[in-house]
Amino acid sequence: xxGMTIIVKTISSWVKxxxxxxxxxxxxxxxxxxxxxxxGGVFLASSYLLLMLAFGRDVVERELPPSVALKxxxxxxxxxxxxxxxxxxxxxxxxxxxxxxQKWLAGAGIEVHFxxxxxxxxxxxxxxxxxxxxxxxxxxxxxxxRRDTSASR
Amino acid sequence: MSIPLPxxxxxxxxxxxxxxxxxxxxxxxxxxxxxxxTISLLVFAxxxxxxxxxxxxxxxxxxxxxxxxxxxxxxxxxxAINVVAAAAMLFSIxxxxxxxxxxxxxxxxxxxxxxxxxxxxxxDIFNLFVFLEIASLASYALxxxxxxxxxxxxxxxxxxxxxxxxxxxxxxxxxxYGNTGTLNMxxxxxxxxxxxxxxGLTFALAMFMAGFGLKAALVPFHAWLPxxxxxxxxxxxxxxxxxxxxxxxxYSLARIxxxxxxxxxxxxxxxxxxxxxxxxxxxxxxxxQWDFKRLLAYHSISQMGYVILGxxxxxxxxxxxxxxxxxxxAILGGMFHLVNHAVFKSLLFLTSGSVEMSTGTRQLKELGGxxxxxxxxxxxxxxxxxxxxxxxxxxxxxxxxxxxIASVQAGFLWLAAVTVIVSLVTLISFLxxxxxxxxxxxxxxxxxxxxxxxxxxxxxxxLACLCLLMGSLVLxxxxxxxxxxxxxxxxxxxxxxxxxxxxxx
Numbered sequence: 231x232x233g234m235t236i237i238v239k240t241i242s243s244w245v246k247x248x249x250x251x252x253x254x255x256x257x258x259x260x261x262x263x264x265x266x267x268x269x270g271g272v273f274l275a276s277s278y279l280l281l282m283l284a285f286g287r288d289v290v291e292r293e294l295p296p297s298v299a300l301k302x303x304x305x306x307x308x309x310x311x312x313x314x315x316x317x318x319x320x321x322x323x324x325x326x327x328x329x330x331x332q333k334w335l336a337g338a339g340i341e342v343h344f345x346x347x348x349x350x351x352x353x354x355x356x357x358x359x360x361x362x363x364x365x366x367x368x369x370x371x372x373x374x375x376r377r378d379t380s381a382s383r
Numbered sequence: 384m385s386i387p388l389p390x391x392x393x394x395x396x397x398x399x400x401x402x403x404x405x406x407x408x409x410x411x412x413x414x415x416x417x418x419x420x421t422i423s424l425l426v427f428a429x430x431x432x433x434x435x436x437x438x439x440x441x442x443x444x445x446x447x448x449x450x451x452x453x454x455x456x457x458x459x460x461x462x463a464i465n466v467v468a469a470a471a472m473l474f475s476i477x478x479x480x481x482x483x484x485x486x487x488x489x490x491x492x493x494x495x496x497x498x499x500x501x502x503x504x505x506x507d508i509f510n511l512f513v514f515l516e517i518a519s520l521a522s523y524a525l526x527x528x529x530x531x532x533x534x535x536x537x538x539x540x541x542x543x544x545x546x547x548x549x550x551x552x553x554x555x556x557x558x559x560y561g562n563t564g565t566l567n568m569x570x571x572x573x574x575x576x577x578x579x580x581x582x583g584l585t586f587a588l589a590m591f592m593a594g595f596g597l598k599a600a601l602v603p604f605h606a607w608l609p610x611x612x613x614x615x616x617x618x619x620x621x622x623x624x625x626x627x628x629x630x631x632x633x634y635s636l637a638r639i640x641x642x643x644x645x646x647x648x649x650x651x652x653x654x655x656x657x658x659x660x661x662x663x664x665x666x667x668x669x670x671x672q673w674d675f676k677r678l679l680a681y682h683s684i685s686q687m688g689y690v691i692l693g694x695x696x697x698x699x700x701x702x703x704x705x706x707x708x709x710x711x712x713a714i715l716g717g718m719f720h721l722v723n724h725a726v727f728k729s730l731l732f733l734t735s736g737s738v739e740m741s742t743g744t745r746q747l748k749e750l751g752g753x754x755x756x757x758x759x760x761x762x763x764x765x766x767x768x769x770x771x772x773x774x775x776x777x778x779x780x781x782x783x784x785x786x787x788i789a790s791v792q793a794g795f796l797w798l799a800a801v802t803v804i805v806s807l808v809t810l811i812s813f814l815x816x817x818x819x820x821x822x823x824x825x826x827x828x829x830x831x832x833x834x835x836x837x838x839x840x841x842x843x844x845x846l847a848c849l850c851l852l853m854g855s856l857v858l859x860x861x862x863x864x865x866x867x868x869x870x871x872x873x874x875x876x877x878x879x880x881x882x883x884x885x886x887x888x
Contacts, residue, residue: 304400311397317441318387325389326441 233286242284249277257358261351270354271361278366287373296370299363306360313353386427388438388451391461391500392514395420399493402486410485414476417489421465421472421496428465432458433865437506437884445885446567452506452884455869459718460503460626460634462866463725466849467625468496471618474733474842477835478618478740488528488616495521495622499630506884508556508643509566515552515598515631519545522627526615537607537614544597544607551594558587569881572643576878580644591639592653599632601691602660605684609668612683613676613745617736620676624683625729629721633690642873642880646698654695659798661688662805670812675735675745675820678812679728682771685805686724692802693717693786696793697874707875709792715857715871716786723778723853727770730846734764737839738820741832747816752825756832759840761821763847768813770850773806778853785857 233239253273260266282290317327330348398420405413431453438451453461472492479485498518505511523545527538560566562583563574575584593604600608608628612620640650665685672678697714700706737760738753739745754761770777773784783806790798834840856862876883 301404304404307400308397311393311400314389315393315397323387324440324442325387325393325438328441 233289234284238284242280246277246281249273249280253277253358253362257354258351260354267354267357267359268361271358271363272365274358274362275365275369279369282369282373287370291370294366296367299367299370303360303363303367306356306358306363310353310356310360313349313356317349385434385436386430388431388436388453388504389440391424391427391504392497395424395493395497395500399490399497402490402493405486407486413486413489417493418469418472418476420493421469424496424500425465425469428458428461431461433869434458435883446565446570449510450506450567451504452568453504454873454883455871456634456638456718456873457503459722459866459870460630461500463722464496464499464503464626464630467622467725467729468492470733470842470846471621471625471729473838473845474621474736475616475618476838478736478839479616481740482528482616488525491521491525491528492619492622494518495525495627499626502630503634506569507567508559508571511568511635512549512552512556515635516549518627518631519549519598522615522619522623525619526611526623528616528619529614534614537610541607541611544604548594548597548604551590551597555587555590555594558583558590562587568638568643569884572645572878572881575644576881584644588639588644588650592636592650595632595636595639596657597632599628599636599687599691600684601632601657601687602664602684603657605661605665608684609677609680612680612732613674617676617732617739620680620736621729621732624680624732625725628683628687629690629725633687633694633721636691637694637874640694640698641877645878646702648699648702651695651699651702654691654698655798656695658688658690658692658695659801661685661691662801663688666805666808666812670808670815672812673747675738675747675750675816676732678747678816679731679735682809682812683724683728685809686720686728686771688805689783689786689802690717690721690724692798693720693789694874696790696795696798700793701875701877705793709789711871711875712785712792713789714874715867716782716789718870718874719785719857719867720779720782722856723770723782723850726846726849726853727767727777727779730763730767730843730850731771733839733843733846734760734767737835737843738764740835740839742829747819749826750820750829751823752821753829753832754821756825756829757821757834759834759843763843764821765817766847766850768816772810772813774810776854777850778856779850781854781857 253270256265256273257267257270260270278290278294314326317325317329320327320329328348328350398416402413402417434453436453439445440449479488482488495518498514498521501514502511502518505514523538523542526541527535559571562581563571565571565574597604612624615623640646662685665681665688669678669681669685672681693713693716697710697717700710700713735745738750738757741757742750744750766777770779773780783802787799787802790802856867873880
């Protein structure tokens with residue numbers, strides 16, 4: 231598959247950056263408001279979906295090999311779980327305890343501050359990467375299957 | 384020693400995400416790590432016996448946050464899950480060398496264990512659904528792990544029916560949330576006690592029974608099981624038949640019916656009908672099978688019928704305000720049969736895996752005379768067969784006897800008769816396995832068969848010893864009070880669950 235026309239290719243390579251940026255914004259603003267890693271991760275993956283539609287599958291596979299995407303997903307999930315478990319060792323000995331917010335930060339208590347969310351925003355970034363990488367892999371794997379047109383002829 | 388409850392879920396999850404990164408070279412390390420996880424989970428499960436605990440994740444108080452609840456029923460199921468998981472993981476060390484991508488297998492295995500532990504610990508109906516989906520999705524992938532035509536077909540069928548079950552369950556949860564305004568099981572139970580059942584909640588209960596019935600493969604809903612369980616690799620068959628259908632199906636059904644909605648006469652009769660149907664249909668379908676693992680899979684349906692029958696008789700007695708001791712006896716029979724079945728059915732699947740690995744086939748007609756070639760597999764298989772058929776010193780006998788006594792006590796003589804007859808047919812089909820696999824004439828092409836030694840043998844002998852010793856769970860006074868009775872008490876207490884879990888309600 232060689233992809234679409236040059237117009238689509240040019241536009242989508244510009245728009246890709248914007249979509250990724252918007253995805254990061256969504257992940258980032260999820261710390262205390264209804265956005266977050268899950269929605270933002272879908273944006274990250276959709277930027278690659280756009281690339282795949284415009285340039286074809288091979289280009290995307292070269293840009294983000296599936297093995298790397300799998301590694302990203304594994305590390306992100308591991309980080310998320312590690313943040314949750316680290317709550318057992320800091321502060322109140324509770325699973326998922328938000329120890330940064332409670333204790334160590336100067337800006338704590340000011341709700342709109344990004345940093346005030348403590349471990350939540352770290353966890354959101356991990357979720358965003360995980361969802362982005364996994365959804366990318368799902369789309370990539372779905373695109374390997376194509377309807378067999380030769381059989382009907 | 385008190386173990387934070389989330390570790391039951393978090394430890395297998397975190398290791399499951401680490402394992403795929405090891406790749407082909409780190410396979411031995413990954414295997415060792417996965418085994419350490421399952422064994423430490425078994426230790427955790429043993430350490431948490433006899434405790435009642437509510438854990439609020441992240442210190443968010445209960446109606447807002449997520450809570451995990453450990454009570455007698457949960458700790459019984461945790462024990463069963465982690466015993467079988469540890470044995471199946473030991474078995475897969477060598478068995479899974481036949482397949483590629485072993486690290487992915489280990490990762491999916493641990494995800495499944497995490498999901499099941501989550502289901503039995505969750506005190507929140509939506510989280511129960513989430514963990515149920517984690518365990519189910521991992522099991523869909525594991526059923527199709529061999530990637531052959533048959534396996535993929537079975538996996539697809541399993542996935543379609545499993546997803547239908549999940550939709551039923553999710554829809555029922557939505558109805559409950561709409562009618563009571565909460566997702567916490569204790570709060571739902573309280574709300575239902577205060578306002579009574581309305582049409583929406585009754586419909587939700589019916590959908591729960593269909594959804595969890597599909598997950599438990601009770602007879603009108605059993606179509607996926609005879610394909611899915613034989614197609615999976617043997618340790619996964621052991622996990623699926625041994626604990627997955629129980630944790631996802633029977634445990635959730637019992638929890639919802641007894642503790643959340645409360646028992647009623649109609650529900651009791653539905654459970655008894657499902658139980659009897661599963662017992663009879665499952666066992667008669669099993670006798671005619673010529674595929675070793677398929678025969679075992681049909682027996683899973685039949686044996687689940689015993690568990691549901693025990694629960695049904697208990698529910699009926701409780702709903703009619705009969706003697707609580709009689710209800711407790713029936714439920715004790717069901718619960719005890721549940722753990723017994725977990726042990727002997729997983730052992731049977733492991734032995735079938737051992738036979739398949741040594742000979743390359745699982746068709747009964749192509750096997751024969753393996754008693755001398757595979758002495759340990761034969762011995763453990765005989766122990767498990769004797770257990771499932773209910774032959775006295777082994778564990779299956781005690782639970783079936785309790786069920787028979789309970790149904791006679793409750794006045795259901797015909798149920799006792801059905802139980803005994805089904806048990807006899809079970810004996811026939813396991814004599815068939817003995818005859819066609821281990822006795823008879825050794826075919827020419829199987830002369831070179833060798834016994835599987837090492838970890839596979841350890842796993843099988845471990846479960847066989849449990850088969851022999853588990854009778855003591857009801858015979859030795861201290862053990863009965865500490866392991867089985869608390870589980871039964873959770874169910875006979877019924878709607879007091881909410882008061883037991885959250886006293887301030």
